[in-house]
Amino acid sequence: xxxxxxxxxxxxxxxxxxxxxxxxxxxxxxxxxxxxxxxxxxxxxxxxxxxxxxxxxxxxxxxxxxxxxxxxxxxxxxxxxxxxxxxxxxxxxxxxxxxxxxxxxxxxxxxxxxxxxxxxxxxxxxxxxxxxxxxxxxxxxxxxxxxxxxxxxxxxxxxxxxxxxxxxxxxxxxxxxxxxxxxxxxxxxxxxxxxxxxxxxxxxxxxxxxxxxxxxxxxxxxxxxxxxxxxxxxxxxxxxxxxxxxxxxxxxxxxxxxxxxxxxxxxxxxxxxxxxxxxxxxxxxxxxxxxxxxxxxxxxxxxxxxxxxxxxxxxxxxxxxxxxxxxxxxxxxxxxxxxxxxxxxxxxxxxxxxxxxxxxxxxxxxxxxxxxxxxxxxxxxxxxxxxx
Amino acid sequence: xxxxxxxxxxxxxxxxxxxxxxxxxxxxxxxxxxxxxxxxxxxxxxxxxxxxxxxxxxxxxxxxxxxxxxxxxxxxxxxxxxxxxxxxxxxxxxxxxxxxxxxxxxxxxxxxxxxxxxxxxxxxxxxxxxxxxxxxxxxxxxxxxxxxxxxxxxxxxxxxxxxxxxxxxxxxxxxxxxxxxxxxxxxxxxxxxxxxxxxxxxxxxxxxxxxxxxxxxxxxxxxxxxxxxxxxxxxxxxxxxxxxxxxxxxxxxxxxxxxxxxxxxxxxxxxxxxx
Numbered sequence: 226x227x228x229x230x231x232x233x234x235x236x237x238x239x240x241x242x243x244x245x246x247x248x249x250x251x252x253x254x255x256x257x258x259x260x261x262x263x264x265x266x267x268x269x270x271x272x273x274x275x276x277x278x279x280x281x282x283x284x285x286x287x288x289x290x291x292x293x294x295x296x297x298x299x300x301x302x303x304x305x306x307x308x309x310x311x312x313x314x315x316x317x318x319x320x321x322x323x324x325x326x327x328x329x330x331x332x333x334x335x336x337x338x339x340x341x342x343x344x345x346x347x348x349x350x351x352x353x354x355x356x357x358x359x360x361x362x363x364x365x366x367x368x369x370x371x372x373x374x375x376x377x378x379x380x381x382x383x384x385x386x387x388x389x390x391x392x393x394x395x396x397x398x399x400x401x402x403x404x405x406x407x408x409x410x411x412x413x414x415x416x417x418x419x420x421x422x423x424x425x426x427x428x429x430x431x432x433x434x435x436x437x438x439x440x441x442x443x444x445x446x447x448x449x450x451x452x453x454x455x456x457x458x459x460x461x462x463x464x465x466x467x468x469x470x471x472x473x474x475x476x477x478x479x480x481x482x483x484x485x486x487x488x489x490x491x492x493x494x495x496x497x498x499x500x501x502x503x504x505x506x507x508x509x510x511x512x513x514x515x516x517x518x519x520x521x522x523x524x525x526x527x528x529x530x531x532x533x534x535x536x537x538x539x540x541x542x543x544x545x546x547x548x549x550x551x552x553x554x555x556x557x558x559x560x561x562x563x564x565x566x567x568x569x570x571x572x573x574x575x576x577x578x579x580x581x582x583x584x585x586x587x588x589x590x591x592x593x594x595x596x597x598x599x600x601x602x603x604x605x606x607x608x609x610x611x612x613x
Numbered sequence: 614x615x616x617x618x619x620x621x622x623x624x625x626x627x628x629x630x631x632x633x634x635x636x637x638x639x640x641x642x643x644x645x646x647x648x649x650x651x652x653x654x655x656x657x658x659x660x661x662x663x664x665x666x667x668x669x670x671x672x673x674x675x676x677x678x679x680x681x682x683x684x685x686x687x688x689x690x691x692x693x694x695x696x697x698x699x700x701x702x703x704x705x706x707x708x709x710x711x712x713x714x715x716x717x718x719x720x721x722x723x724x725x726x727x728x729x730x731x732x733x734x735x736x737x738x739x740x741x742x743x744x745x746x747x748x749x750x751x752x753x754x755x756x757x758x759x760x761x762x763x764x765x766x767x768x769x770x771x772x773x774x775x776x777x778x779x780x781x782x783x784x785x786x787x788x789x790x791x792x793x794x795x796x797x798x799x800x801x802x803x804x805x806x807x808x809x810x811x812x813x814x815x816x817x818x819x820x821x822x823x824x825x826x827x828x829x830x831x832x833x834x835x836x837x838x839x840x841x842x843x844x845x846x847x848x849x850x851x852x853x854x855x856x857x858x859x860x861x862x863x864x865x866x867x868x869x870x871x872x873x874x875x876x877x878x879x880x881x882x883x884x885x886x887x888x
Contacts, residue, residue, distance in 0.1 A: 300779060322778045335776030339794035348790070349780040400780060 251314040253278040253404060253436050254299055259308035261294060261460075268294050269460045272308070278403070281430050281437045285447040286457030287483070292440045295457070296406050299438060301325050327404035328397035332412060334389050336381045342368070342392050343377040349400035367395040370429060387418045394429070404436045411446065423450050444484045448472060456480050464597060476600045477591055481523045486566050488529075492522040492590070500588060503539060503561050509588040513603055521591040526566040528587035531555070531573060537580020541565055543573045557581070636853060643846035650841065660847040670832070670848065676743070677812065677828040684750035685807035691751070692758025692807075693800055697792075699759070700766040719756040726753055727820030734821060741823025749821045750811045757810060758803035765799030766792075798867065805863050809856070 252275040261269040269291045276282055284292035297303040298310060301322040309316050317325065328349070336345050346367050350360045368374045371391035381389065390410060397405055407426075411419045427450050430437045441447055447454050448468040455465045456479075464476040475481035481489055492502030497512035502522045514520065534540055541557035544564075548554075555567040557579070565581065573579060595603075638650075643661070647654035664670060695715070702708040718726070730749045731741075739745060773795065777787040793800070815830040822831055829852065833845055 302775065302779075322775075323781045323783060329776070329779045331772050331776060333770065333772055335770065335772035337773060337776070337791055337795070339791070339797075348777070348782075352781045352786055396780070 250278065252276055252311075253313055254438075255309075255311040255314075256295075256298075257309040257311065259298065259305045259310065261291075261298070261303065262306050267460060269298075269305075272460075272462060274455065274462065274465070276404075276436060276438065278436050279434050280452040281427065281439065281450060283439045283441060283447040283451035283454045284457055285441055285444060285454050285483075286463075287442055290457040291460040292442075292455075292457045293408055294460075295455075296329075296408055296438060296440050299404065300327060300329050300406050326402055327406060328400050328402040329406040329408060330390075330393045330397050330410045332409045334393040334410075336389055336392055336396070338381050340381070341377070342373065342379050342381070342384070345381065345392055346395045346399050348396060353400070363399055364395075367399045370398065370432075371395045386413055387422070390414065390422060394426070398429075398433070402435065404438060405430075407437065407439045409440055409442070411441070412443075419446070426450065448484070456483065458483070462597075464600075474589060474604055475523060475591065476595065476597060477593075478521055481521075481589075481591065486526045486568075488524045488526065488565050490522045490524075490563060492520050494518045494520050494590065498585075500590060503559055503563055505539070507538065507588060508585045509590065510586050510607060511588075511590040511603075513606060514590075514592065519593065521593070523589040523591060524583060524587060525589075526554070526568040527552075528583055529565065529567045530582050531567060531569050531571070532580040532582045534578060534580045537582060539581040541579060541581050543575050543577050543579060546573055546575060639846050640850040640853065643843060643850045645843060645846075648843060650843070650846070660843045663844050664847045664851075667844070670844075673827050673829055673832050676826065677830075680743070680747055680750055680828060681808050681811040684747055684754055684811045685804050688751045688754030688807045689758050689800060689804045692755045692803060693762050693793075693796075695755065696759045696762035696766055697788075699763060715756045715759050718753070719760060723753070723814070723816030724820075727817035730817065731820040741821055742826045745821045745823070746818055746826065746828065749817050750814065753814070753817055754807035754810060757806050758800075761803035761806055762796060762799040765796040769795050801863075801866060805859070809859065812856075 254274075254276040256272050256274045259269055259272040260267065272291075272295065274295075284295055286292045294303060298305055301317070301320060301324075304318065310318055312320075312325070337348065340348070343364055346364045347360050350363050355363070364377070365374070368377055371394050373388060373391050373395065376384065376388060376392075379388075381392070384392065390413075393410065394405075411422050414422060423446060426437070426439075439447075439450065448471075451468055453465065454468055454471050456463045456471060458479050464471055464480050466474075471480065472484055475484060475487075478489060481487045490502045492500050494511065494514045494517070495501050495506065496516060497514075498509055500507050500509045500511070500520070500522060539559055541559045543555060543557050545556040546553050549568075552568045552570055553572055555569050555573055557565045557567060559565060559581075567581070592600075592603075642650045644656050644658065645654055646657035646659065695711075699708060699711045699715075702711065727749070730745070730752070733739075734741060734745050769792070773791055774787060777791045782790065813830060814828075815834060818828050819831050819834070822828065827835075829848070833848065836842065836845055
């Protein structure tokens with residue numbers, strides 16, 4: 226009986242602790258209206274963002290989009306022109322790099338060529354003034370984590386690119402940072418190695434439970450690794466959300482084009498659940514727009530199916546096809562001259578006329594100049610409709 | 614193809630013979646039993662015996678090496694600090710001004726530097742001797758060290774500095790544990806360069822040595838004026854041996870550096886002028 230009561234109490238305690246954690250935890254990093262300009266060149270424009278502790282975040286965008294600038298603002302290498310950066314609720318605008326409890330894995334690794342692997346990893350702890358035994362335990366633990374235990378005595382220039390990458394990660398983690406910042410760390414690795422490192426980084430993040438902020442221009446990488454993605458362009462966060470959200474529901478032309486392959490067409494929302502494009506009306510699942518509002522329509526290549534002409538929603542001529550291993554990438558032209566990208570499992574004959582078909586829910590509608598908040602609210606209303 | 618290689622070898626051989634023949638001639642005659650450099654009177658070590666009996670020469674040798682070591686050490690410290698300062702200058706104008714000031718000193722004739730030091734010391738009322746020579750040597754060695762160290766800094770990966778900061782290092786730790794070790798080959802080359810410049814300097818030293826104090830090059834010059842004694846040959850031969858030793862030491866140290874880092878880039882041997 227007593228035991229039972231104890232268990233119940235413990236259960237309630239853990240429950241309440243959970244509750245307390247989810248409700249009172251402040252974001253580990255918060256940007257409040259951050260802008261950064263060099264002379265007249267505005268690199269970041271009024272950025273607001275919040276990062277929760279323990280998640281894997283990705284800043285995704287083309288070069289010059291401002292993603293690395295955000296990373297450097299978090300690490301303290303750059304100072305914002307205006308706005309506040311908060312770490313666990315405290316403003317850290319003026320805290321210098323070396324005093325922030327976060328570490329960076331650099332694009333070119335920045336490993337010290339005058340030290341071997343062990344000394345590189347031991348650099349942070351020894352700066353902190355730890356004793357030799359503690360440092361040794363720490364370094365061993367970190368080298369184990371990145372599977373380089375055998376390489377402690379190696380010189381840096383004796384290592385391959387992938388091994389250097391691992392040393393850089395171990396060195397950054399040896400300082401027990403609360404946030405690990407990764408600046409396009411995988412861009413110098415070959416395809417296979419990059420794939421391996423992606424899953425390994427994800428594994429390390431989950432094992433340690435600390436926050437990762439990962440910068441990349443590779444959308445595939447971002448989708449594969451992240452809990453949450455910020456898509457950047459022109460110094461503005463275009464969209465943020467889970468990888469699924471961003472892929473399935475891109476907010477605008479840029480995101481739809483940048484993440485994955487897309488067929489983007491001009492269209493008109495004639496009424497709720499009815500969209501007009503390529504000269505035809507199609508049933509869809511979007512609603513709540515002005516009648517006859519001009520919109521953009523997104524159809525993902527993998528959502529399109531090739532079919533016979535009589536079953537088609539749209540008739541196309543096959544222009545080109547290339548084999549991609551697990552599918553054929555087909556380029557087709559419809560009668561209005563629009564180009565369509567299709568991913569098909571079966572081979573098609575170039576020059577033949579075939580039908581295209583897709584489901585109403587495969588049609589994704591993007592409004593022009595819709596804010597992220599409005600966009601999220603609109604999508605949420607669809608979910609409510611669906612629930613009703 | 615074969616013939617071409619042979620010709621180029623012959624040419625190379627010719628150049629080296631031309632370069633080393635005078636030194637060889639000088640060394641050989643230092644062992645001559647006669648007292649002039651004409652006619653071989655048989656092998657003898659008598660000029661070396663004379664040399665080692667000459668306490669003034671021995672004192673001058675000690676002075677010369679003391680000046681060389683001290684001046685190159687101090688110049689290395691000051692020059693490295695100067696190179697770091699120039700490297701860290703973000704303002705392009707100040708950077709260029711400092712670089713130009715450095716390079717002007719490097720190319721300006723020794724005679725002018727020597728004369729200007731003489732004028733300076735006289736105006737200030739500084740007595741000429743060991744200290745004046747030391748100061749002058751430090752002064753002309755600093756630009757050499759800057760010239761050797763600065764390229765190392767510029768080719769150093771900038772992200773090393775950022776990484777050190779990122780890992781919590783303060784300025785001093787960053788300097789002592791990352792920057793200085795990385796540029797150490799440049800510092801070493803600068804030191805050896807300054808050492809050889811100081812050892813064989815004649816023009817500047819000639820102006821700023823007072824009565825009584827002398828270095829080897831000045832002494833050899835003044836003795837040669839009074840008529841060539843083969844004792845000078847013996848002295849020169851020994852100096853040549855010392856410079857060989859210096860080259861050897863430099864090689865050993867630099868290959869040890871290269872080995873411990875395997876950076877692939879062998880240090881550039883400073884253009885050591887004949888002593």
